[in-house]
Amino acid sequence: MVAEQSSRLKRGEVEALVREVLLQRLKGEPGLGRGEAGARGRGEKGGGPNPLVVNVSARHMHVTPADLEVLFGAGAKLTKLKDLYQEGEFASEQLVTLVGPRQRIIPSVRILGPVRNYTQVELSYTDGVYLGVDLPLRISGNHGGTPGITILGPQGAITINKGVIRAERHVHMSEADMAYYGVKDGDQMELKIEGPCGVTFEGVRVRYHPKVVLEVHIDTDEGNACDLESAVRMELVR
């Protein structure tokens, strides 16, 4: 028994919607509404050496060459889908499926390249709850005491015994950025997002690297909590 209280979405409308989404994705444009995969974000010209860019890191994975070969076959390499904001970093075309202890899966998790010297899965707490993984809050690469997970690729599967984390909110900075803000590597800052869902994030960790440019990374829970796309003003303060 189906009661039609109002009209359903017509097939033509659905098709138009799908076309629009695919077109936007192919163009790699942000601002399409809240995304669930790939980096989306906001930029704002400030007085510093670089504009303040805030990007949402959707769930993703980093992988060692050896694990990549197990998942995608002998000799497999990451192939580039799209450049990320930091030079040399890219979203690859390679996707995996995560299998958690609640017997649930998350498909289409993208590997970000280049390959690393560790395999790591970065999820939001929403993802962790869904999968049944209690995520520790960590900076990338700090894996002591972190949980593992089973990862399925098209050619094989691995079960890692550590490396599944919620990434601590952080800001990548060069020497010039640190000098401008008066902070040093490892310091914590505040990120104010003003808008209809205004939020101030505390404890944004400064991560120095000589080759990076100013960029804040928050996860999808954080990006959705503050509705980053509707933000009218952003500020990073010591």
Next chain:
Amino acid sequence: MVAEQSSRLKRGEVEALVREVLLQRLKGEPGLGRGEAGARGRGEKGGGPNPLVVNVSARHMHVTPADLEVLFGAGAKLTKLKDLYQEGEFASEQLVTLVGPRQRIIPSVRILGPVRNYTQVELSYTDGVYLGVDLPLRISGNHGGTPGITILGPQGAITINKGVIRAERHVHMSEADMAYYGVKDGDQMELKIEGPCGVTFEGVRVRYHPKVVLEVHIDTDEGNACDLESAVRMELVR
């Protein structure tokens, strides 16, 4: 080809985990880790007439008696699973499935009772992205220009043409609570959550009702962004 980089979860471990989860759920205890369904939250004794209670509203639905009968059969009534914090409000045993325009579903969405004079679905932006619904930010019951959705129950389905929202973060207050904080119905306040994922939420809307007690409602994106369960201090300020 399966490479075992570390031991898989043993069947016994999985069973123990499932038992623990089910037991905790049956007991209705919070503090089990980040939940995805049902209210979980934190309370803190303050100086006011009521303790400051912050609860996470997971995705849920309110329903009219007529829509309830379409979904669950003629004469259907909501049956209580568990009382909520506000007197008279309860999580029902009735679950529905949402079907969004991306041809994806979210199953096991709980109806909160008692029945209302409108049907409304409250989702997080994470849910909205998943389903393909662009959620407007609204206070309960304000449905002008809001999108609809298809809802499946065990006895029938409905397609509502409005009523799907992200609930604006808000705080329920009695006269005594408003007097203590020096605010009035409709004002906006700040909620500071201190802890490892510290966040200050702006624009927490005051909602007065003579019969409520002080309670802040945030959604799962917000609850996970600040990791409410690990909070060490909470404060509501004008």
